[in-house]
Amino acid sequence: MKLRFPGGLKNALTFSYDDGVEQDIELIRLMNERGLKGTFNLNSGLWAAPGFTWPAGQIHRRLSLEAAQALYPASGHEIAAHCLTHASLPELDDAGILRETLQDRLNLEAQFGTLVQGMAYPYGTYDGRTAQLLGSCGIRYCRTVSSTHSFDLPQNWLTLHPTCHHDDPALFDLIDTFLTPHPMGNARLFYIWGHAYEFEANHNFDRFEQLGDRLAGREDIWYATNIDICTYADAFRRLVFSADHARVYNPSARAVWLEENGRTVCAGPGETVRLDA
Numbered sequence: 001m002k003l004r005f006p007g008g009l010k011n012a013l014t015f016s017y018d019d020g021v022e023q024d025i026e027l028i029r030l031m032n033e034r035g036l037k038g039t040f041n042l043n044s045g046l047w048a049a050p051g052f053t054w055p056a057g058q059i060h061r062r063l064s065l066e067a068a069q070a071l072y073p074a075s076g077h078e079i080a081a082h083c084l085t086h087a088s089l090p091e092l093d094d095a096g097i098l099r100e101t102l103q104d105r106l107n108l109e110a111q112f113g114t115l116v117q118g119m120a121y122p123y124g125t126y127d128g129r130t131a132q133l134l135g136s137c138g139i140r141y142c143r144t145v146s147s148t149h150s151f152d153l154p155q156n157w158l159t160l161h162p163t164c165h166h167d168d169p170a171l172f173d174l175i176d177t178f179l180t181p182h183p184m185g186n187a188r189l190f191y192i193w194g195h196a197y198e199f200e201a202n203h204n205f206d207r208f209e210q211l212g213d214r215l216a217g218r219e220d221i222w223y224a225t226n227i228d229i230c231t232y233a234d235a236f237r238r239l240v241f242s243a244d245h246a247r248v249y250n251p252s253a254r255a256v257w258l259e260e261n262g263r264t265v266c267a268g269p270g271e272t273v274r275l276d277a
Ligand SMILES: [Zn+2]
Pocket: 018, 019, 082, 086, 122, 123
């Protein structure tokens, strides 16, 4: 019994970009031109002051709250947390971790009028305490910076390892592998992360155009935000099977697809369907 994404698809693609910088404007334009979906991890305590002018040559330029409010909610992408002050969580005591996480979530939800359930670890740093504390703050997944070069769905969503950074030398080989059909295989998630300011620093926004052109517009890929995929995987986990595995009940409020013995089955919200029909 294998997870299939919405529509019975085997593949999902998502992006994750950090820090809420000016270059997110161009990145979102390139993503939306291609129908790509992703998540922007924001620090609600570090917005630039309104009208602030960054020194010439400064590449890491945070948006003001006003500019961020004009950009992210209408973009179609997910807004996620990245800590109140971009703190390295393992250096804090438990209360500090809770404050950095929960206050960021409270601020972002008020500032953007949305639910914030996702997060990326500042500097990619985490330790044995963080996952449990983040879970207590209502965070459902948190991205690290450890590339796996794999397309496996995460074992632990609170240490969600990406496939690769957009500047990874293996990126285009990974795209070739991802686009090669694998008829009987497990569902695959291609997860690309980075900072949009890196495209300016490395003069390579064209790299995103190239990777986007390769991956966009395909009927065999689900283009989704991080939380879309996390929520879907959760609904899949909650499927209830009869003891003889002949029927499956979907208690969630969304349709869930699975593949059994080469046959793809969709269980609608609240529906019980036969697997042996
Ligand atoms: Zn960051």
